[in-house]
Amino acid sequence: MAETSSVRITCTAPVNIAIIKYWGKRDEELILPLNSSLSISLHQDQLKSTTTAVASPAFSEDKLWLNGQEKSVQESRLQALLHEVRRRAAKRPLEDVQREEEVVESVNSEHRLAPPSWHVHISSKNNFPTGAGLASSASGYACLAFTLAQLFGVRGELSGIARRGSGSACRSMYGGVVRWTHGEQADGADSIAVQVIPESYWPELRVFILVVSDLQKAVSSSEGMRRSVATSRLLQAGYTFDAGPNAFVLTTARDASKLLGLIAHFFPPQTSNSKRYIRGLPLTTDPPSLELQCALGFEPQPNALHYILCTRPGPGPQCIFDNEAHLLNIDGLPGN
Ligand SMILES: Nc1ncnc2c1ncn2[C@@H]1O[C@H](COP(=O)(O)OP(=O)(O)OP(=O)(O)O)[C@@H](O)[C@H]1O
Ligand SMILES: C[C@@](O)(CCOP(=O)(O)OP(=O)(O)O)CC(=O)O
Missing domain, CATH: 3.30.70.890 (GHMP kinase, C-terminal domain)
Known part of the structure; x- marks a missing residue:
């Protein structure tokens, strides 16, 4: 049913481990930290989240599966993240979207861009324990932000989208050593992550x-x-x-x-x-x-x-161009 016009993409993102920790917020809703923090993104060969998102005009609502179990999408942080990615997608000029669609289509025929008004089905899994002190929220929300940004064609600085899911997730948007800057602005526009040292710097x-x-x-x-x-x-x-x-x-x-x-x-x-x-x-x-x-x-x-x-240290989020890797079929249902 959804096959002709649905858009599907799968991405992965790393866990990060803080060397200087974030501990305390100055704004609970926007997830703005009291202090800047520094972390290392770990290699996805060992720890990663994988997320597939399918968007279609045929879907009547957003849906989410986490490690194979369907979850409510009403959770406030998830809603904030979805809202932010759609808000940024809606701001893109139409000519940009069309020009980019042509480029993306020539690279991978299945990956077109979805309009932000379409509902989305999302499935994500972690290859390590979830909610158990190993930073699944960081890799999970980073993966979600990155995947949705690819799906809806949002470009530029994306760590501020991941931050809406979980503070430390913004640092998983880059590889290597990453700083999340405290920032000064009340709307959090300058509270973003930046790569300080690439993962290739210390191969040992x-x-x-x-x-x-x-x-x-x-x-x-x-x-x-x-x-x-x-x-x-x-x-x-x-x-x-x-x-x-x-x-x-x-x-x-x-x-x-x-x-x-x-x-x-x-x-x-x-x-x-x-x-x-x-x-x-x-x-x-x-x-x-x-x-x-x-x-x-x-x-x-x-x-x-x-x-x-x-x-060992590793790279930031990646798009996976392998049909076997999808966690949802093209109709947006669990399976490949
Ligand atoms: N792959 C994922 N996709 C989307 N959300 C995820 C994913 N993995 C985890 N989460 C979200 O993160 C929550 C777990 O976060 P929580 O902070 O409790 O644990 P953790 O991040 O694994 O551990 P810690 O923060 O102690 O290092 C899950 O309940 C879910 O809401
Ligand atoms: C100890 C820490 O890992 C705390 C991480 O906290 P979260 O990022 O999970 O918290 P929320 O923003 O409320 O989702 C330190 C760190 O990663 O910097």
């Missing part, structure tokens, strides 16, 4: 995520920062809090096996199944010398770590 950099728990946190980051803003004097002095039990470590490819061996020695896995304990990039473990074990002077803590995920 490695990132370990030490996962203590991938269960849902008792207090979400949004609520945690709300409480800090209301009650913490440390926050007024510029302190930013850690939001969960998981830690990350930066190292180099040269030292990775040594460091991994050290961590695995002091935080050994529950079983001897080291394949599940060390995930991501294939790395060997180089156990610490007896001398180093004694010098550090503490006993191994079995089961303290759930698993270690090894990855």
